[in-house]
Amino acid sequence: MIKTMFNKILLSMKSRYNYDVRYMQDILNADLMAFLKLMGCQIMSSHTGSLPTGPLFAARLRAIIWDDCGPCTQLVVNMALEANIEPRIVRAIVDRDLAQLPADIALVVEFTERVLAHDPHANELRKKVVSLWGRKGLIAIGYSISSSRVYPALKYTLGYGDACHKVNVHDLSLVPRRYSDAHQS
Structure with a gap:
């Protein structure tokens, strides 16, 4: 369920910016905790x-x-x-x-x-x-x-x-x- 929600966010980013989000999807699918830590980097970058x-x-x-x-x-x-x-x-x-x-x-x-x-x-x-x-x-x-x-x-x-x-x-x-x-x- 949570992976599906995050994948929708990634697909929205892909559509909005015409950006390849496959590497983030791979992280999300392989290791949810690693993906959440990557999102922490998003907080820092903002x-x-x-x-x-x-x-x-x-x-x-x-x-x-x-x-x-x-x-x-x-x-x-x-x-x-x-x-x-x-x-x-x-x-x-x-x-x-x-x-x-x-x-x-x-x-x-x-x-x-x-x-x-x-x-x-x-x-x-x-x-x-x-x-x-x-x-x-x-x-x-x-x-x-x-x-x-x-x-x-x-x-x-x-x-x-x-x-x-x-x-x-x-x-x-x-x-x-x-x-x-x-x-x-």
């Missing part, structure tokens, strides 16, 4: 703290792009658009085009990638993040980064990893630009 929507999705998108350039990235793009983030802003986040972003979103893009790269420059940016949104905002960014990375890792572990492909933002098809691409000499 935490916003005092962070505005734009910076929140900047952290989520850049973190997911770090580990995925396929369906998970497209899912977060779709969620950002659904949250009324302007398509030009979503495109600039995916393209890592800092010059086209408002300063607060550009800060989060840069901070997220420095954190993921374990770059010491993240310390300077962290102070700016805290000055804008306090510790609550910093925690929300940390949760966004951490929870976004769970899904690609889990999908690849279970054999559902997808080869890189373009991401669609409304009428434009993009190849996500990675931090390492932007910093190569």
Whole structure:
């Protein structure tokens, strides 16, 4: 009964976002407790703290792009658009085009990638993040980064990893630009 209810929720997600939920269905069918723990990650990923929507999705998108350039990235793009983030802003986040972003979103893009790269420059940016949104905002960014990375890792572990492909933002098809691409000499 409970598995049927959760499967209906997954099918609704599949329909709403055109997202392949088979890996979650496999977890649900194989191990209900494991599935419930995955849902705990959903709770973590939904935490916003005092962070505005734009910076929140900047952290989520850049973190997911770090580990995925396929369906998970497209899912977060779709969620950002659904949250009324302007398509030009979503495109600039995916393209890592800092010059086209408002300063607060550009800060989060840069901070997220420095954190993921374990770059010491993240310390300077962290102070700016805290000055804008306090510790609550910093925690929300940390949760966004951490929870976004769970899904690609889990999908690849279970054999559902997808080869890189373009991401669609409304009428434009993009190849996500990675931090390492932007910093190569």
